Amino acid sequence: MTLGICGKRTRWQLISTLACCIMSLTHGISLGWFSPTLPILESDQSPIGDPVQIHEVMWIGSMLAVGSILSNMIIWFPIGFFGIKKCMYFLALPNMVNWILIYVANNSAYLYIARVLLGASGGSLVVCFPIFIAEIADKSVRGTLTSFFMLTLCGGITVGFLLVVHTSYHVLPCIVIVLPILYVILIIPLPEPPQDLLRRGHDEKAEKSYYFYRNLTSDPTKQNENKAEFDSYRERVFIGGVKENITRQDFFNKQSVKTFGLIVVLLVCNQMSGSFAIFNYASTIFTQLGSRMEPNMCGIVMGLVQLGGLLTAVLLVDRVGRRWLLIPSLAGMGLSELGVGLLKSFASPHFLHHNGWIGLTLMCLVAYSSSTGIIALTFVIIVELLPAKIRATGTSISMCGLSCSVFAALMTYPVMIDRYGIDATMYMAAAFCLLGVVVMGLFLPETKGRSMTN
Numbered sequence: 001m002t003l004g005i006c007g008k009r010t011r012w013q014l015i016s017t018l019a020c021c022i023m024s025l026t027h028g029i030s031l032g033w034f035s036p037t038l039p040i041l042e043s044d045q046s047p048i049g050d051p052v053q054i055h056e057v058m059w060i061g062s063m064l065a066v067g068s069i070l071s072n073m074i075i076w077f078p079i080g081f082f083g084i085k086k087c088m089y090f091l092a093l094p095n096m097v098n099w100i101l102i103y104v105a106n107n108s109a110y111l112y113i114a115r116v117l118l119g120a121s122g123g124s125l126v127v128c129f130p131i132f133i134a135e136i137a138d139k140s141v142r143g144t145l146t147s148f149f150m151l152t153l154c155g156g157i158t159v160g161f162l163l164v165v166h167t168s169y170h171v172l173p174c175i176v177i178v179l180p181i182l183y184v185i186l187i188i189p190l191p192e193p194p195q196d197l198l199r200r201g202h203d204e205k206a207e208k209s210y211y212f213y214r215n216l217t218s219d220p221t222k223q224n225e226n227k228a229e230f231d232s233y234r235e236r237v238f239i240g241g242v243k244e245n246i247t248r249q250d251f252f253n254k255q256s257v258k259t260f261g262l263i264v265v266l267l268v269c270n271q272m273s274g275s276f277a278i279f280n281y282a283s284t285i286f287t288q289l290g291s292r293m294e295p296n297m298c299g300i301v302m303g304l305v306q307l308g309g310l311l312t313a314v315l316l317v318d319r320v321g322r323r324w325l326l327i328p329s330l331a332g333m334g335l336s337e338l339g340v341g342l343l344k345s346f347a348s349p350h351f352l353h354h355n356g357w358i359g360l361t362l363m364c365l366v367a368y369s370s371s372t373g374i375i376a377l378t379f380v381i382i383v384e385l386l387p388a389k390i391r392a393t394g395t396s397i398s399m400c401g402l403s404c405s406v407f408a409a410l411m412t413y414p415v416m417i418d419r420y421g422i423d424a425t426m427y428m429a430a431a432f433c434l435l436g437v438v439v440m441g442l443f444l445p446e447t448k449g450r451s452m453t454n
Contacts, residue, residue: 005141011215013137017145019186020129021152023091026179027122028156029163030098032303033172034061035282036164041111047169048105056108058414061280063112065407067094067119068126072403075124076396083200084132084392085192087124092180094121099173119403127399130379131392135193136213139449143317146380151310154371157279158303165300194230195388195452198237206234236451240388250390259385262444263398269436270378271405273333274429275370277413279303282363284414288422289344289359290352298360305364309371321448322377322384327441329373334433336365341426374436378402384447 005014041052052060078087094117101114129149137145163172194213197206207230210216216226250256271277278285279302286298316325339362343352352359386394416425 005144009215010138010141012213013141013145016136016190017133017148020132021148022179022183022186023125024129024149024153025156026095026176027125028153029160029176030095030118032157032160033164035280036161039283040169049107052108058411060108060111060115061410062407063115064119065403065410067116068123068403068406069400071120071123072127072396072400075127076393079392083192083196084128088128088132088187089184091121091125092184095180096177099177103170103173123399123403126379127395130383131395132193134383134452135195141318143380143448144314147314147317147376150376151314154306154310154375158300158307161300161303195237198234244389246390246393263382263385264401265436265439266378266381267398267401267405269330269432270374271409272432273374273436274337275375276406277409278366280410281413281417284417285422290349290356301360302363302367306367306371309368310376313372313376317377321446322381323444323446326373326377327437329369330433330436332369333366334430336362336369337426337430337433341423344421344423381447384450388452
């Protein structure tokens with residue numbers, strides 16, 4: 001971890017990020033709930049009544065993306081009108097209703113609605129949090145703080161696995177629903193980001209916010225120095241054009257087209273490489289690989305390995321940069337998925353049964369490789385690539401693309417696994433990793449240290 005993250009200047013940046021991370025942890029738990037609960041819902045002892053059928057599983061899984069797309073399409077407007085901070089309050093409500101619906105569900109329709117609401121919460125979260133963190137953070141710690149967001153989200157997925165294994169279906173919602181309430185209480189005292197306030201013409205509030213997040217002293221002897229620092233910051237923000245009206249040309253110039261082209265490839269590779277879908281169907285994958293370890297326990301092991309990869313990203317992202325984590329991450333993930341595919345294609349059921357550790361090891365390599373780059377850095381890179389003037393709108397558009405990719409992946413992977421097997425699924429995932437290595441290796445600029453004011 002970079003030394004600056006523990007410094008006096010970044011103290012409130014870190015505390016504010018950790019407060020936000022309570023909500024990303026909650027969302028992660030909500031995501032992690034699905035995979036280990038799926039076999040329970042499909043069993044004769046389904047807690048919602050009749051067993052869930054395969055076509056219902058596809059829709060329950062993919063409704064998450066529907067909610068995400070809907071929120072992604074409209075979140076840019078309230079951000080521009082009300083500000084990021086006020087939109088962040090909204091995130092808690094649909095997540096809470098999601099857990100209430102899970103608790104009272106007596107048929108699949110409840111779960112469809114719950115997943116749409118969960119997607120709406122998550123779709124707003126992945127737009128608001130990266131922008132909020134980027135705008136309050138010094139550039140020396142921006143990558144580290146943004147990586148905390150993904151660390152807690154993915155950590156929540158692992159916690160979700162553990163809670164489902166050790167907690168009954170109807171007790172879990174009663175526990176998790178406390179977290180979004182705590183999140184709202186903790187973010188109430190936080191001021192809105194200074195750049196967001198400047199964008200909406202609140203210069204005096206922006207100055208106070210800047211001093212708060214940089215922990216600048218109220219010592220009268222440093223008043224002029226602090227004022228000069230803020231004035232320089234404000235000038236850079238205004239040069240970036242954040243107060244100007246957004247026009248069509250802002251999106252269709254040469255630089256913006258290249259930026260959005262890179263983002264499209266990044267988002268497609270993020271999801272179609274299996275970084276999320278593989279975890280969503282981890283229990284099914286390990287069952288087909290003949291693991292003698294309980295499939296849900298294998299998923300928990302993968303989750304812990306993923307956390308190790310995310311911790312690696314937190315330690316290195318502001319040291320080695322974005323490119324040198326992302327590209328090796330995609331390469332390692334692709335090779336590991338290729339290994340899983342070859343293992344399933346050529347190993348006999350007898351071999352798989354007595355050597356289940358090989359499949360688990362390869363899947364753990366997939367988890368570690370993906371988390372050190374494509375999972376940890378996607379949001380960091382998107383926010384840093386986009387110009388300040390169109391950052392909120394561009395991030396919203398990008399998250400629409402991510403939601404579409406999630407929807408495509410969650411619709412594709414269960415069909416691929418069910419009809420064509422694990423081997424074909426893994427070959428497909430590895431091919432998307434190769435696409436990412438080539439395109440990002442050739443065209444992605446290093447965004448470490450890039451200014452957030454232009």
